Amino acid sequence: MKLILLVILTFNVIVSFAAECPDIPFVSNFQPKRFLGKWRAIQTTGLDMACGGFDISGPEGSGKYNVHLLPVKIDVKMRLNRPNDFSSGFTEESPIELMNKANLKIFATDYDNYAGVVECKNDDGLYFVSATISSRSGVLSNDIVQNLKAQLVNYGVDVSGFKIIRQDIC
Template sequence: MYFIILFVSLFISSFAAECPKFKTQSAFDVTKYGGLWYEIERSDIIFELGSRCVNATYTLNPNGTVDVFNQEINLMGEYTSIHGTATVKDPKVPAAFVVQFNSGIKGDYNVISTDYINYSLVYACESILGLKVEFIWILSREKTLSDSIINELQTILKNFGADISQLKPTVQKNC
């Protein structure tokens, strides 16, 4: 009996650990995406805990890669930054990148939706040791974004099965 309960529990938890299926923005133009973006909301990410004034600048390189420069004020009140390069994984999916940072950190960066002018919704998911780890960023060209756009982007996330309960606003004051 205990074996059956354990098996069923493991079976159910294995589904919970799977990353949801999602699509990136199909008609993506990286040249329009370049420039400064402010982080409006994010999932609980260990390397960003307590950070504020987070922003990212993306610059298209001549070889087609994208220069990534992220800045923040960390939990200790110190300015920190990290630099990396984003590369499109597959030319047929132009909004799906892998980013290699100079610190050795590597991760996915999938643009789910953007209008290039106001907002961008970025998502990545990894299954690590049987746990689903989601990385979600809602970005804006300004330090604020309307509640209606935030709600619309959260609905997109919910519709493909992302956990939006972990989203937290990023403080963009006193930067």
């Protein structure tokens, strides 16, 4: 209960509602070991926060990866939906109910600079969709951000609710 209250007080959760989860392909030829490590959220439609990011480690047995949400220090597990097959994405195991059992797909990354992630959860017919654009350094060029947003629009994701996340105050 304290954890849920902490999350509610720390973040204003902003999600889009959709008729269904968008059909988003997982990044081709995904290299999970190169994706591990710290990522800084640059813009998101998910959690409205002053600063933040995540640190990914793993894998553990059966395709589970650990995700440590920063700065709130909440741990989330990502489990491959199908063993050794990244195309179907991950399922999140989270103490945050809105994120628990959400499907997560990494739709774009160059591993060293940027990553685009979409989460979608079907909750009794209501679909919650959030997207996050992240970088390793905490900054990205406007060209990269606009390119990732254009990809999201092509996948049917509403990008009008993107919020800028300032990393300089973390």
